[in-house]
Amino acid sequence: MTTTFDQLREARTALDTPLFAGLPGDIRVSFEFFPPRTDPLMEQLWDVVTTLAPLRPSFVSVTYGAGGSTRDRTHGTVARIIREARLPAAAHLTCVEASKAEIREVAESYWEAGVRHIVALRGDMGAPGVPFTPHPDGYASAADLVAGLKAIAPFEISVSAYPETHPDAASPEADIDNLKRKLDAGATRAISQFFFEPETFFRFRDKLAAAGITAPVLPGILPVSNVAQTRKFAAACGAHIPAWMDGLFEGLDHHPASRQLVAATVCAEFCRRLYAGGVRDFHFYTLNRAELSYAICHLLGLRPERPLMEQAA
Structure with missing residues (x-):
């Protein structure tokens, strides 16, 4: 647990020395x-x-398309990561267009493939702005999905959190209650x-503490190299893109x-800056690219061991 004293000392270090000098890699x-x-994209x-x-990594996760549109590919990707890379892998699962029986079938197939961790999400209908409609025989919310999965098998379960409030939430307080x-x-x-x-994130963390929430909340990190693409992502989830970001990437379209x-x-x-505020867990949205996430981890002091696949050879 990072104390206030540790955070003050860390803030002083961040100001008095090169930003990334001497970080111990304790993330x-x-x-x-x-x-x-496709197969080439899989490779x-x-x-x-x-x-x-x-x-x-503590774990890696693989997303699940709206209405189960990537069900087989998600399953195959997660199973391969567990089998060949020998990494702890989590499979995403949503409530969208799925009955409880269908979700049970998917969850049981994950368990049989060695998946012990699920990222449980309500999910969106697939088209921007279309309100979520529960399946008549399905789960009405992510909380219901979590309870249902726990009744199927003793999965470790991660859920989503929204520092800037989910677009469908009635209020920030209602979102935290959810x-x-x-x-x-x-x-x-x-x-x-x-x-x-x-x-x-710091404001959100304070609100969670005030609400009595003590479970870990991992900050989701999206390394941005394409502002136009990021703007589309942000519009769908209610994330704010600061004006200065546009200026920094201006003129780099062809570079x-x-x-x-x-x-x-x-x-x-x-x-x-998150690290200086006591954050030690980071969840990277890689967009299936390694370089940016790897470089940032390196700057934060994290150094590799031999690939797990080599250790197993």
């Missing part, structure tokens, strides 16, 4: 991937997995939606290498 990381659509993802595996219901239903931790200013350098600089400083 824990996790990475999110999405299931590839590209596998290169990403093997690049990030030596950083010893998070508490998910945790009370049996979830172990929450993973936050991405955000771009450290104070956003991908420079854009990557700027992206790494911006995200690394952002994570360093």
